[in-house]
Amino acid sequence: MARVESKIAAESQLDRGDIAVELRGVKREFVQASGEHVRGMDDVSFSIPRGQFVCILGPSGQGKSTLINMVAGFDQPDAGEVIVGGNPVRGPGADRGVVFQRDTLFLWKRVADNIEFGLKARGVPKAERKETVQRYLEFIGLERFARSWPKELSGGMRRRVAIAAVFANDPEVLLMDEPFVGLDYVLRATLHEVLLDLWSRTGKTVLFVTHDVDEALALGDRVLVVQGGSIVRDIPLNFSRPRKLEVLESPEAGRARVEILRSMGVPDVA
Amino acid sequence: MAIKMSWPKADTARRLLLGAAGIAAFIAVWWLISLGSREVRVPDPGSVLSAIRENFWSTAALEFASLPAGGLASNLFATAQAAVLGVAIGLCLGLPIGVLAGRSRLVRTVVEPPLMVLGVVPVVVLLPFMSIWFGSSVLAQAGLTIFYATLVISVTAKNATANALGKYEKFGRSLGASSRTLVFSVVMPAIAPAMVGALRVAMAAAWGFTVIAEILGANKGIGRVIQVFATFQATASVIAALVCLGVLALIIDAVIARVGRWYTSWQE
Numbered sequence: 001m002a003r004v005e006s007k008i009a010a011e012s013q014l015d016r017g018d019i020a021v022e023l024r025g026v027k028r029e030f031v032q033a034s035g036e037h038v039r040g041m042d043d044v045s046f047s048i049p050r051g052q053f054v055c056i057l058g059p060s061g062q063g064k065s066t067l068i069n070m071v072a073g074f075d076q077p078d079a080g081e082v083i084v085g086g087n088p089v090r091g092p093g094a095d096r097g098v099v100f101q102r103d104t105l106f107l108w109k110r111v112a113d114n115i116e117f118g119l120k121a122r123g124v125p126k127a128e129r130k131e132t133v134q135r136y137l138e139f140i141g142l143e144r145f146a147r148s149w150p151k152e153l154s155g156g157m158r159r160r161v162a163i164a165a166v167f168a169n170d171p172e173v174l175l176m177d178e179p180f181v182g183l184d185y186v187l188r189a190t191l192h193e194v195l196l197d198l199w200s201r202t203g204k205t206v207l208f209v210t211h212d213v214d215e216a217l218a219l220g221d222r223v224l225v226v227q228g229g230s231i232v233r234d235i236p237l238n239f240s241r242p243r244k245l246e247v248l249e250s251p252e253a254g255r256a257r258v259e260i261l262r263s264m265g266v267p268d269v270a
Numbered sequence: 271m272a273i274k275m276s277w278p279k280a281d282t283a284r285r286l287l288l289g290a291a292g293i294a295a296f297i298a299v300w301w302l303i304s305l306g307s308r309e310v311r312v313p314d315p316g317s318v319l320s321a322i323r324e325n326f327w328s329t330a331a332l333e334f335a336s337l338p339a340g341g342l343a344s345n346l347f348a349t350a351q352a353a354v355l356g357v358a359i360g361l362c363l364g365l366p367i368g369v370l371a372g373r374s375r376l377v378r379t380v381v382e383p384p385l386m387v388l389g390v391v392p393v394v395v396l397l398p399f400m401s402i403w404f405g406s407s408v409l410a411q412a413g414l415t416i417f418y419a420t421l422v423i424s425v426t427a428k429n430a431t432a433n434a435l436g437k438y439e440k441f442g443r444s445l446g447a448s449s450r451t452l453v454f455s456v457v458m459p460a461i462a463p464a465m466v467g468a469l470r471v472a473m474a475a476a477w478g479f480t481v482i483a484e485i486l487g488a489n490k491g492i493g494r495v496i497q498v499f500a501t502f503q504a505t506a507s508v509i510a511a512l513v514c515l516g517v518l519a520l521i522i523d524a525v526i527a528r529v530g531r532w533y534t535s536w537q538e
Contacts, residue, residue, distance in 0.1 A: 074440055094446025104441040108459035108536045117455070118445030151538045169445050 019086075020173055020205035021071060022047040026080035028066055028229075040066040041077070042229040048205060048222075055220035056209045059264055063229040064209045068177050071207060072098050085172045094122055097171035099179045103158055105150045111161050112137065112146040118169030136164040139201065140194055156187045160194055167198045176208045180215070192218055196242070213260050217253055218243050225263045233263040313506035321510035342495065342514050349411075349484065349491040350518060353476035356412035360419020360472055365465070367420075368427020369457060373435065378428065385425060393418050393475075394482060401487050411488055414479035419472035426468035427461060434460035463537055466530030470523055477519045 028040040041063050048054055058064050069075040070082050073092040082089040084096060092098075097118075105114050112133050119129045137143045140160040150158055159179065166174060176195075180188045196219065199206060210216055216223050217237065225233035235256060239247050247253055297315050304314035313321075328341040371378045393414050400413035409416075434457050442452050484493025492515050499507040 072440075072444060092440065092443035094444070096444060098441065098444040100441060104438060106438070106456065106459070107538065108462075108534075117442075117447075121442075121445060121447040121451045121455075149536050151536060165445070171444075175444075 018049050019047045020050045020052070020084065021207065022081075022083040023067075023070070024081045024083070026070060026077040026082060028070070028075070028077050039229040041070070043080070044229070044231055045080075046224065046231055046234065048207070050205055051203045053199060053206045053208065053219060053221045055216035055223045056207060056226060057211065057213065057216050057223055057260060057264065058226035060211060063226045064211075065177060066229070067226065068098075068175050068207065068209055071173065072096050072175050094118060094169055095172040097166035097169055097174050099162055099166050099174070099176045101178045101181055103150075103155070103162070105158055105162055105165075107150050110147050110149055111142060111153070114150070114161055115165045115168050117165060122169070132168050136168045139198055140164045156183070156191065159183075159191055163191075163195060163198065167202060167204070170202075172205065174204050174206045176206065178209050178211070181210075181212075188215070195219070200241075213257055214248065216260070217248060217257065223256075223260060225260055227263070227265060233260065235259060310503050310505050313509060317506040318509045318513065321504070321506040322514060325507060325510060326514075342492070342511060345490055345492050345495045346514060346518055349477070349480050349493065349515070350522070352408050352411040352484075352491065353415060353473065353480045354522075355408065356415025356480065357419045357469065357472045357476050359412065359416045360423055361469070363416070364420040364423030365427050368424040369431045369453065369461075371424070371428040372431020372457070373453070378432075381428075385421065388417075389421055389425070393479060397483060397486060400483060406487065406489065411480050411483045411491065414483055415472070415476040418475050418479060422472050422475075423465070423468050426464050430461035430464035431457050463530075463534045466526065466534065469530075470526055473523060473526060474519065477515065481515070 024045050026041050026044045030038045030040050032038060044063075044067070056064050056067060066075065070077055071084065071089065073089045073096060089096070106117065109117065115133045115136055116129050119132060124132075133146075134143070137146055140163070142157060142160060142164075145153065145157070150161070153161070163179070180191055183191070192215075198204075208216075208219060217239075220237050223233070223235045223237060224231050225235070237256060239250070239253065300312075301315050304312045309317065322342070326342045328339075367381065371381045396414060396417060400410045404410035404413055435452070438456050438460065439452060442456050447456065480491070481493035481496070484491035485497045486493075488494045492511055496508050496511050499505075499511065
């Protein structure tokens with residue numbers, strides 16, 4: 001598969017200060033127990049302007065999680081640089097919030113306290129914390145559940161709280177690692193709505209990892225297709241927002257879909 | 271925090287009834303055995319009950335025999351003091367060791383071999399050291415408990431901490447939590463359920479270790495009382511002391527369990 005260096009047409013015109021996330025020549029190799037070397041990331045470079053919603057697509061085990069881990073600071077590259085908000089990434093931090101695949105809510109804290117956690121950890125004054133928590137509870141429609149325990153909530157409600165907790169902490173960049181995998185379409189659509197609502201209110205930069213093409217088409221401004229540790233496609237999605245279901249019907253969406261599937265290595269069914 | 275009380279429902283009442291029937295059956299079998307045996311070998315349940323009643327608040331009948339003053343009640347209290355003290359010290363020692371080991375692979379590598387070696391020592395074997403080191407202070411009775419409790423609590427804390435961090439550390443750090451916040455706001459609550467279990471195990475063992483230490487070298491406590499009754503072949507009184515000890519141990523365990531359940535009611 002030919003590697004394509006990602007070049008956004010307008011990139012050269014962008015002011016450096018407008019770049020939220022930048023990777024330069026990032027390489028990462030893993031050594032298996034068998035001694036085999038696996039390229040987690042192979043000379044990856046791209047940049048993401050502030051406020052963009054970028055979906056990272058690709059088959060499993062091809063570098064998506066490695067990429068998110070690099071930006072989050074859970075892993076360090078063997079070569080190259082990862083830069084967020086102009087600063088090189090040295091480890092995890094509140095400027096890069098992460099929503100995980102698994103449910104990571106603190107079960108011993110009530111819903112409101114979960115949303116408050118990051119604010120409290122960073123020393124935000126009490127009055128401001130309470131006001132922010134109340135605001136986000138209203139955004140996700142769970143004001144009535146402020147004092148509930150996570151165990152009393154359904155899976156979908158817990159996801160909403162997790163997303164709110166990360167958004168409320170005001171990170172520069174939001175990293176989401178297949179957060180809705182395994183959920184049914186209807187629930188996923190509800191969560192998409194919550195996510196896009198929070199995104200449009202706050203204007204955060206989002207990196208959303210998924211292996212579902214329709215999800216990427218529903219959410220993203222841009223799709224980066226990852227295969228074999230490289231970005232093989234960088235496709236802008238210029239559909240209007242809010243994205244209705246009918247968007248999926250349009251010829252542009254159809255073409256984008258086929259292009260993405262091809263670049264992921266999906267074969268024509270014989 | 272609202273305390274949820276669970277009132278006995280139909281099947282709980284049935285379970286209590288069946289449990290009571292089991293105890294009644296046990297007493298019935300005991301009584302039958304005692305009929306065919308001398309008082310000194312198997313006293314009947316009735317004489318044990320009167321022994322409890324006679325000796326509970328004072329042991330006037332045997333005070334001339336250098337029995338510790340105050341009857342079963344005050345000696346139970348002395349034993350309880352030593353047992354609880356031992357577990358408390360074990361908690362203060364074991365919790366930090368365990369959490370530190372759970373956080374750091376380096377600390378784990380250093381601390382695990384000694385813990386493993388100490389873990390195979392039969393605790394009772396350490397008794398002679400207790401009188402050498404602590405003379406006849408309450409620490410001599412609590413010493414074995416301290417050893418065992420520290421071990422159990424540190425190993426439980428180590429494993430629970432490592433698990434909790436594996437689950438929550440990345441999320442916590444990406445929200446801006448410092449190491450201190452992680453330990454006190456994430457690890458401590460997360461390991462609470464496991465620690466309640468470890469406390470109950472340590473407490474249960476504490477009774478046994480404390481009584482043994484008292485039998486062999488104390489001047490008060492239920493163990494000393496049992497030892498004196500035994501020299502007078504007052505079998506019913508020995509059993510009486512054991513029954514009271516057992517009931518006390520059950521009550522304290524039930525209290526720890528109840529408080530533990532309330533404190534960790536957030537669990538799924």
